[in-house]
Amino acid sequence: MDMKTQTRSTDPLPADGEPVAATRWKRERKRYTDWCTLGFCILGGLLVGITVLALANITMAELADPAHLIKIATSSTVIESILLTFGAGASAVLLLIVFGTPLAYILARSRPSRFKGVVESIIDIPLILPHTVAGLLVYLLFMRRGWLGAPLSDIGLAFEDALPGTIVAMLFVASPFYINSMREGFEKVPVHLENVARTLGAGTFTMFRTVSLPLSLRHMYSGAILAWGRAIGEFAGVIMIAYYPFIISTLIYYSFTTDGIRASRSIAFTVILISFGVFYLLRRMTRHLGRYDDRV
Amino acid sequence: MAIIEARDIRKVYGNLEVLHDVDLSVEEGEILGLIGPSGSGKSTLLRILDLIEPPSGGELSVFGTDTVAERSRWLDLRRRMGMLFQRPIVFNASVYDNVAMGLRYRGVSGSDIDRKVKEALDAVGLSRYIKSRATDLSGGEQQRVALSRVLVTDPEILFLDEPTANLDPGSTATIERIVADLNREAGMTVLISTHDLAQGQRLAHRIAVMIEGTVAQAGSPHAVFHEPGSRKIAGFVGVQNIIPGRVVSRQGGLTTVAAKDRRIISATPSPADEVFVVIRGEDISLHRREPGYEEAENLFPARVTAIESMAPFVNVTVDCGCDLVVLMPARRAEALEIHVGMEVWVSLPAKVVHLVPQNGP
Numbered sequence: 001m002d003m004k005t006q007t008r009s010t011d012p013l014p015a016d017g018e019p020v021a022a023t024r025w026k027r028e029r030k031r032y033t034d035w036c037t038l039g040f041c042i043l044g045g046l047l048v049g050i051t052v053l054a055l056a057n058i059t060m061a062e063l064a065d066p067a068h069l070i071k072i073a074t075s076s077t078v079i080e081s082i083l084l085t086f087g088a089g090a091s092a093v094l095l096l097i098v099f100g101t102p103l104a105y106i107l108a109r110s111r112p113s114r115f116k117g118v119v120e121s122i123i124d125i126p127l128i129l130p131h132t133v134a135g136l137l138v139y140l141l142f143m144r145r146g147w148l149g150a151p152l153s154d155i156g157l158a159f160e161d162a163l164p165g166t167i168v169a170m171l172f173v174a175s176p177f178y179i180n181s182m183r184e185g186f187e188k189v190p191v192h193l194e195n196v197a198r199t200l201g202a203g204t205f206t207m208f209r210t211v212s213l214p215l216s217l218r219h220m221y222s223g224a225i226l227a228w229g230r231a232i233g234e235f236a237g238v239i240m241i242a243y244y245p246f247i248i249s250t251l252i253y254y255s256f257t258t259d260g261i262r263a264s265r266s267i268a269f270t271v272i273l274i275s276f277g278v279f280y281l282l283r284r285m286t287r288h289l290g291r292y293d294d295r296v
Numbered sequence: 297m298a299i300i301e302a303r304d305i306r307k308v309y310g311n312l313e314v315l316h317d318v319d320l321s322v323e324e325g326e327i328l329g330l331i332g333p334s335g336s337g338k339s340t341l342l343r344i345l346d347l348i349e350p351p352s353g354g355e356l357s358v359f360g361t362d363t364v365a366e367r368s369r370w371l372d373l374r375r376r377m378g379m380l381f382q383r384p385i386v387f388n389a390s391v392y393d394n395v396a397m398g399l400r401y402r403g404v405s406g407s408d409i410d411r412k413v414k415e416a417l418d419a420v421g422l423s424r425y426i427k428s429r430a431t432d433l434s435g436g437e438q439q440r441v442a443l444s445r446v447l448v449t450d451p452e453i454l455f456l457d458e459p460t461a462n463l464d465p466g467s468t469a470t471i472e473r474i475v476a477d478l479n480r481e482a483g484m485t486v487l488i489s490t491h492d493l494a495q496g497q498r499l500a501h502r503i504a505v506m507i508e509g510t511v512a513q514a515g516s517p518h519a520v521f522h523e524p525g526s527r528k529i530a531g532f533v534g535v536q537n538i539i540p541g542r543v544v545s546r547q548g549g550l551t552t553v554a555a556k557d558r559r560i561i562s563a564t565p566s567p568a569d570e571v572f573v574v575i576r577g578e579d580i581s582l583h584r585r586e587p588g589y590e591e592a593e594n595l596f597p598a599r600v601t602a603i604e605s606m607a608p609f610v611n612v613t614v615d616c617g618c619d620l621v622v623l624m625p626a627r628r629a630e631a632l633e634i635h636v637g638m639e640v641w642v643s644l645p646a647k648v649v650h651l652v653p654q655n656g657p
Contacts, residue, residue, distance in 0.1 A: 111310070192385060195348055196442075199379040200398035201449060203371050210397075211387075 062269045072266035085248040089231035092170035093224050096178040104179050108186035127176045135240030138169045165242035170231035178227035185219025225282050299324040305354035314340045315509050327479050329500030330489040336506040338489035342455045347374045378451030382458040384438035386430035394430045398449040416448035436467030456488040505529050526656045527572050536577035536621035543569050558617030561593040563646040568653035577623030579648035583641040593646040600638045
């Protein structure tokens with residue numbers, strides 16, 4: 001009762017029959033500024049602004065000469081290099097799925113211990129190393145005289161300046177992204193769901209195949225996308241062991257140092273457009289995949 | 297022969313000991329109720345007996361197979377058992393697919409699955425939901441789906457881990473009826489853990505009480521509820537009167553115990569000199585005036601000191617030299633016009649007075 005009278009006394013009656021509450025809210029909103037939220041928005045905006053500016057910059061420059069852009073974008077070197085990069089990235093992700101998924105499951109289900117901590121740190125090593133260091137590590141291990149490179153080259157698998165080298169370098173730098181995401185997914189699968197499957201007569205692998213894995217599909221998918229994005233963006237890690245064949249980063253760098261800004265910019269712009277397109281499609285597909293994850 | 301035989305079972309998580317010295321044997325075809333307060337290790341014990349997780353120590357034989365020696369046979373043994381959990385757990389798929397899970401794991405052919413799933417859903421009264429998404433059902437219905445999912449695999453031993461803790465009385469009754477029928481008609485061995493004492497009494501042929509990680513007492517429901525083995529068990533099974541006392545005489549099979557200012561006669565052979573007198577509130581009769589004829593060995597004048605509602609019953613506390621709590625129907629207390637300060641008489645036969653040693657476990 002009190003509140004009602006107060007509202008009436010401080011609020012003039014609205015002229016055109018608008019509800020009292022609405023006008024009051026509007027006025028209050030204008031009068032009150034939340035400086036904290038505003039400050040956060042400004043700071044964040046600056047960050048996003050840099051990306052937007054950079055993209056606008058390259059777009060304006062490229063759209064000024066579409067003929068040149070099309071010529072570069074359709075050249076066989078660029079197309080081959082893009083296909084190679086995406087393909088090598090996909091191969092690395094495939095290997096990660098085969099070897100990383102079991103590892104992630106073991107990590108998710110084992111009790112904390114010192115050994116587990118060590119394993120987790122080892123997995124994270126590629127995250128903290130400078131990419132050149134990562135590249136050097138891969139190179140030293142897989143080069144023709146390396147611990148793994150020597151025996152493998154004996155059976156005809158060469159890594160130096162060859163596609164396997166590209167893939168193995170991508171695999172190395174992208175692995176923590178996939179494994180960590182997958183582990184998180186497995187951790188979210190309640191153990192009692194697995195127990196139900198086991199009481200119903202499922203063996204360990206059947207339980208994994210019918211319960212744990214399907215319920216973590218979304219994490220597997222987003223982990224794979226993340227790892228793939230990381231793999232196709234790799235430069236320093238890859239060039240150490242496989243300068244050839246040109247992956248897209250190497251091609252852009254090569255073009256930048258030999259042909260100059262104009263050619264490399266057009267390749268870069270092509271890559272931007274294609275990457276946007278691909279990632280947008282992949283993300284859209286996640287939505288449908290997410291359904292399975294909604295559960296009790 | 298016992299279908300499950302557990303000796304000295306121990307389970308440790310990190311440095312937390314959840315189970316110790318658990319001895320339990322389950323006879324084929326019986327319903328064994330496992331009761332105990334939350335955290336006493338009931339669920340862990342059931343998981344161990346169902347071979348979902350290994351114990352940290354001890355001996356366990358199931359279906360006469362030594363499970364410690366024959367680890368490779370766990371899956372086969374597990375497929376002869378089934379378990380229903382406390383929370384209704386269904387997978388986000390159709391009711392049909394949920395119920396079919398266990399059969400698919402066993403590689404049963406499609407047409408057999410079809411027939412068995414339909415039968416199982418009929419049995420729990422959920423046939424009309426066969427195509428529904430299991431997660432859309434209510435909690436009680438989900439638990440019935442989970443039950444039929446277990447039953448469709450024809451388990452020889454059924455484990456129920458507080459199966460009705462989250463359910464309404466109607467669903468609880470349905471599930472209890474199904475379990476009792478299965479036991480009677482198919483001879484299924486059932487282990488049910490519950491903290492619902494009444495449910496334990498209703499269903500079980502034999503009851504094991506778990507206190508602080510071990511089986512403190514196992515026996516008939518009558519033995520557990522009326523002759524609990526220790527003060528802790530007596531407290532858990534809801535005995536209202538646990539009174540410290542001293543044995544003053546023994547003669548002719550009767551023991552006289554002094555509890556405060558009152559001497560109580562018990563038919564229990566005295567287990568020690570210092571004892572707890574254990575009397576269930578419903579075993580004490582309350583009279584408005586001194587009864588003309590009373591067979592009970594104990595008959596005392598008393599005064600009502602408190603009345604506490606336990607709808608539809610009341611706990612009437614009387615002082616007869618020591619405090620006694622009498623459990624009686626609320627309507628009867630009204631009829632007798634019981635009120636605080638009222639002078640009354642209480643009587644109790646010696647055979648309802650149980651004694652446990654004070655220094656016992």
